[in-house]
Amino acid sequence: MKLQINVDRLRTNLEDLGRIGRDPNDGITRPSFSRADFEARVWLKNKIQDAGLAYRLDGAGNIFGRKDGSGRTVMVGSHIDTVINAGMFDGSVGVLAGLECLRTIEESGVKISRPLELAAFTDEEGNLVGDFLGSRAFIGCLDKELLEKGRTQIGRPLKEILKGTDFTIDGILEAHTTAPDLDAYLELHIEQGPVLDTEDIPVGIVTSIAGKHYRWCSFSGTAGHAGTTPLELRRDAFLGLADFALKSTQHVATHHYGSMVTVGKVQVLPGAFSIVPGQADFSYEFRSHAKETLEALERELFSLADDIAATRGLSFASKIIDLTEPVSIPPRIMDILKIECERLGYPYLPLPSGAGHDAQILAAKADVGMIFIPSPDGVSHSPQETIRWEDLEKGANLLLHALVILAE
């Protein structure tokens, strides 16, 4: 029997879901617990029930569709929330390809023994409190204080956003108590980078997911009149940041090839034409696929910041905003994905994921695996984000066959 997903049905579903949360800037704005998100939740619930799966919602708003069986659960999923002004594929392809796989298995009558469960995790994008709210709630690693006091990207406190919904902070914190015992978790996702597209390869098998380290940092010096403070007497906080940004990039490129470091957000104070900056605040993140490298980066980069501060008569301070651990995909999962991909005759590339994913969080409780499909031009988090349907078909077929093996 040739098992095969129906790509037209999958495409129709993606396009239907992609109409929910359309924003005035030609993109999709569907953060978790927004009005658009609740509309998408109703849509997904109907799809799950239409597919003959048992619908379940946990205290964190994670949505499940279960096909029962015996033993530990094999899960497939991703997320349906989006960043502000997003495209329609990030997250949604994983959830709807998972749904399509479960439907195909159900319709084909192929024999499987383990329970199979579809998951759509709440707020993977971190519009509320940090990234991965839903999957972190699912494995039970959230901090109550963070949920109560952490600032949401949306601007209002989480408690206020939850008001008028069926969700509560206590409910989110207890979500993990209703989680099934997991054997494996698979996630299909767009690559969000240029590698597969550049290499013209339809399927990526993720080898590892980078861990990341987010800090909010600050160099402080002394503000001064830009006309009367001689260059050699300045304690210019912005030059400290400039020096640090260049030297850390150089350091990572030279000594930790493949790791990333980014200064993404910058605030210079007081911030006027003719005043030497007294303070430079900035976001600082670095990522690596190895725990030891991430630890080395933390030591080396912040020691570099301290050295630059000392040399320039500045002070340096930082606070941790978020941390995730790097994850290596277990050989068992890698083998299944590679063998099935070869059997299906699809060209594939093993590649690391620089972006974080729910799979990374679930790795604490299950063997996880990820399949990437190409992001044309590497574009994501943008209305210009796109995919090729023939790539999705291959990725979803690989997902289907891997699920059948895992659940058999």
Next chain:
Amino acid sequence: MKLQINVDRLRTNLEDLGRIGRDPNDGITRPSFSRADFEARVWLKNKIQDAGLAYRLDGAGNIFGRKDGSGRTVMVGSHIDTVINAGMFDGSVGVLAGLECLRTIEESGVKISRPLELAAFTDEEGNLVGDFLGSRAFIGCLDKELLEKGRTQIGRPLKEILKGTDFTIDGILEAHTTAPDLDAYLELHIEQGPVLDTEDIPVGIVTSIAGKHYRWCSFSGTAGHAGTTPLELRRDAFLGLADFALKSTQHVATHHYGSMVTVGKVQVLPGAFSIVPGQADFSYEFRSHAKETLEALERELFSLADDIAATRGLSFASKIIDLTEPVSIPPRIMDILKIECERLGYPYLPLPSGAGHDAQILAAKADVGMIFIPSPDGVSHSPQETIRWEDLEKGANLLLHALVILAE
């Protein structure tokens, strides 16, 4: 006869004026054409009339107090407007020391022949449209379009700020038609830098005033996912700015010692933790005391910016916000100030002014001179700005004696 200003009277005046425009942050906020400024204008008008001087107001709101005579006018002045949350000395010491000099001359009966005129110029601080609105109006070098379309620091268009006052844009543009023919202009000011205080010298005789070049600049690259865009493929606009800020500072320090370069205001776009910056906008100013150096800096620094953009795969653009010419104090004025200072027995230091002043603008129409008094710890534009009364007494006495020589 020993000619001598009355420092107690001058101090009382400074303290009285310093009570107008007190803000909640323990400073003075008295931008031109604000309610506090109009209160200060009434106060100054009364003081001018009390001193027996002829009060006059021009179309730009510049305030004058004239003691008539024959021939070209000798002017003394500064400004009474302030930055937001200022101290009470920047500008005010020059106007009130000038007033004190004219009063002393009037009371002493010392014979002078030329007209002597006190001036308080509108908006030296550039809260409205660019720096030196009043003195630029006085010499007739303002651009109508700039006044009509330029953005004010205060946020509202100039036209709206003028509404409900007796001033109009046309009136500002015509102010120069009522200006007297000037022979010389003297200005006493706080140094706004640390030199005199560090050297413990009560009086500075300004040798030159730096010209400055203000631009709003931008490096543009490509925004990208901070986890999936390899360092070597990035076109990170912020790293372009960082490189430019460091290299231009190094270039100026090495090749143009004494000139200044400052990045004071920075906006990074899109400005998020996990997005490689696609654009970095920033203010860029450089100053020099020589016209040729300023021209060389313009060539060299923007060629450096272009090189950095080319190397990093970025584009660089900039637009001019403001330019002032450097001014050398004419030998005639330098000689008078030095000789009088020596006669008075005051230690003095000839020094350049890195900050801009109304004297710089008036240099297009008159021989100008400037006297500095120390700024303890170099502090200005801050509620912590201060002076020593004994320094002010010396500075004002020097001003008095120089005015007598110039007007005799």
